[in-house]
Amino acid sequence: xxxxxxxxxxxxxxxxxxxxxxxxxxxxxxxxxxxxxxxxxxxxxxxxxxxxxxxxxxxxxxxxxxxxxxxxxxxxxxxxxxxxxxxxxxxxxxxxxxxxxxxxxxxxxxxxxxxxxxxxxxxxxxxxxxxxxxxxxxxxxxxxxxxxxxxxxxxxxxxxxxxxxxxxxxxxxxxxxxxxxxxxxxxxxxxxxxxxxxxxxxxxxxxxxxxxxxxxxxxxxxxxxx
Amino acid sequence: xxxxxxxxxxxxxxxxxxxxxxxxxxxxxxxxxxxxxxxxxxxxxxxxxxxxxxxxxxxxxxxxxxxxxxxxxxxxxxxxxxxxxxxxxxxxxxxxxxxxxxxxxxxxxxxxxxxxxxxxxxxxxxxxxxxxxxxxxxxxxxxxxxxxxxxxxxxxxxxxxxxxxxxxxxxxxxxxxxxxxxxxxxxxxxxxxxxxxxxxxxxxxxxxxxxxxxxxxxxxxxxxxx
DNA sequence: CCGCGCCGTCAGGATCGCGTCAAAACCGCA
DNA sequence: TGCGGTTTTGACGCGATCCTGACGGCGCGG
Numbered sequence: 001x002x003x004x005x006x007x008x009x010x011x012x013x014x015x016x017x018x019x020x021x022x023x024x025x026x027x028x029x030x031x032x033x034x035x036x037x038x039x040x041x042x043x044x045x046x047x048x049x050x051x052x053x054x055x056x057x058x059x060x061x062x063x064x065x066x067x068x069x070x071x072x073x074x075x076x077x078x079x080x081x082x083x084x085x086x087x088x089x090x091x092x093x094x095x096x097x098x099x100x101x102x103x104x105x106x107x108x109x110x111x112x113x114x115x116x117x118x119x120x121x122x123x124x125x126x127x128x129x130x131x132x133x134x135x136x137x138x139x140x141x142x143x144x145x146x147x148x149x150x151x152x153x154x155x156x157x158x159x160x161x162x163x164x165x166x167x168x169x170x171x172x173x174x175x176x177x178x179x180x181x182x183x184x185x186x187x188x189x190x191x192x193x194x195x196x197x198x199x200x201x202x203x204x205x206x207x208x209x210x211x212x213x214x215x216x217x218x219x220x221x222x223x224x225x226x
Numbered sequence: 227x228x229x230x231x232x233x234x235x236x237x238x239x240x241x242x243x244x245x246x247x248x249x250x251x252x253x254x255x256x257x258x259x260x261x262x263x264x265x266x267x268x269x270x271x272x273x274x275x276x277x278x279x280x281x282x283x284x285x286x287x288x289x290x291x292x293x294x295x296x297x298x299x300x301x302x303x304x305x306x307x308x309x310x311x312x313x314x315x316x317x318x319x320x321x322x323x324x325x326x327x328x329x330x331x332x333x334x335x336x337x338x339x340x341x342x343x344x345x346x347x348x349x350x351x352x353x354x355x356x357x358x359x360x361x362x363x364x365x366x367x368x369x370x371x372x373x374x375x376x377x378x379x380x381x382x383x384x385x386x387x388x389x390x391x392x393x394x395x396x397x398x399x400x401x402x403x404x405x406x407x408x409x410x411x412x413x414x415x416x417x418x419x420x421x422x423x424x425x426x427x428x429x430x431x432x433x434x435x436x437x438x439x440x441x442x443x444x445x446x447x448x449x450x451x452x
Numbered sequence: 453c454c455g456c457g458c459c460g461t462c463a464g465g466a467t468c469g470c471g472t473c474a475a476a477a478c479c480g481c482a
Numbered sequence: 483t484g485c486g487g488t489t490t491t492g493a494c495g496c497g498a499t500c501c502t503g504a505c506g507g508c509g510c511g512g
């Protein structure tokens with residue numbers, strides 16, 4: 001499911017966007033000011049950001065810069081300003097697109113699709129198979145093989161492993177992991193993760209007590225290393 | 227030099243774009259209909275295409291489809307049609323952006339820069355990593371590497387380092403740093419910062435007593451230098 | 453020269469987060 | 483309804499992490 005972060009201090013627009021996006025199958029994250037937008041983006045790694053200019057706390061260009069400091073996530077700017085210099089500033093700060101209010105929902109959705117499409121092409125791995133020294137994960141077939149024998153995983157175990165493998169090398173926050181596997185309502189049940197990570201390690205690690213591939217980063221999340 | 231293909235059957239606009247783009251250092255290729263546009267694109271592989279809809283020979287979406295059949299080159303559509311369905315059709319056909327005539331040249335140039343920037347990052351340099359002489363910080367993976375070995379950071383240590391790296395070069399006030407890492411209720415506990423900055427320096431600086439990257443600005447805050 | 457403010461350093465104790473285990477609750481299916 | 487597999491929940495021990503207070507160094511102005 002594609003996660004989209006909507007940043008706007010206008011409750012009306014926020015509501016309209018949330019409804020329309022949710023109806024199209026997007027998972028919607030929201031923020032009402034720049035600081036929380038940066039925090040949510042860092043925590044949950046949305047695939048695309050819709051950013052209203054004129055937030056109460058930060059300049060729009062500062063929010064863009066704050067995101068661009070560490071991520072290439074597509075940013076679509078919303079603004080009431082039709083002034084050309086505003087558009088140029090936002091785009092040069094790193095925004096991907098600029099839509100002026102009032103905007104047509106159909107157009108915004110099309111621009112959103114275009115942005116997401118752009119960012120996802122080319123990143124698909126040729127082989128959806130990832131191998132480590134001790135086991136092999138086939139993302140497409142949803143199968144795990146170890147010592148020439150298939151390892152049976154429960155749906156939850158697979159969900160966690162899939163998230164970690166898809167982001168291999170990168171740290172996956174426990175909040176993000178919980179929301180991807182259990183749903184957006186979860187976020188603090190870190191004990192679930194402890195239980196299932198232990199199970200995965202028991203099934204996959206050569207020495208479950210000293211994991212080499214399913215690494216814990218205390219207080220932050222988990223990481224899959226080849 | 228960036229090559230841009232401009233496709234338009236209106237000699238006026240073609241001329242205006244050619245002059246403006248050439249003045250900005252772009253190498254300009256032109257075509258006046260869809261068929262020749264596809265031929266020029268195939269022959270010369272421009273880095274970006276500016277495409278007018280309403281060409282004499284082909285439908286705009288067909289031109290887009292013809293390009294998308296073999297290349298991911300950014301396509302910026304120009305059109306006199308403000309109709310929402312036209313925009314949606316063009317964007318869903320594979321266009322990257324849609325600008326309605328009459329358009330401001332400054333805005334078009336900004337959108338052009340954004341499109342080119344997007345397509346060139348991520349190919350080679352897509353990693354949000356910041357490197358100094360002695361260590362490397364990977365913002366996305368939340369990893370720090372020094373002397374080919376990973377350095378383990380606690381959540382608080384990482385939070386501070388992340389803030390500083392995201393604002394590298396700039397001074398980060400101690401109040402701001404405290405609020406970003408510990409929460410809005412904090413602001414005067416500068417002793418926390420002293421302790422954790424010392425720990426970071428011990429882990430990252432070549433000579434912790436004489437820091438080169440994690441600089442203290444007495445009375446103000448801290449600064450991360452490359 | 454001395455006091456003051458700010459910073460760096462250190463170490464101990466409180467707290468937090470993790471791994472582990474096992475029991476209870478839940479679910480699909482016969 | 484009973485059963486096997488799966489998910490959720492609770493409790494415990496242990497190590498890592500965080501907070502705290504004390505001490506000394508440094509620069510600056512009185």
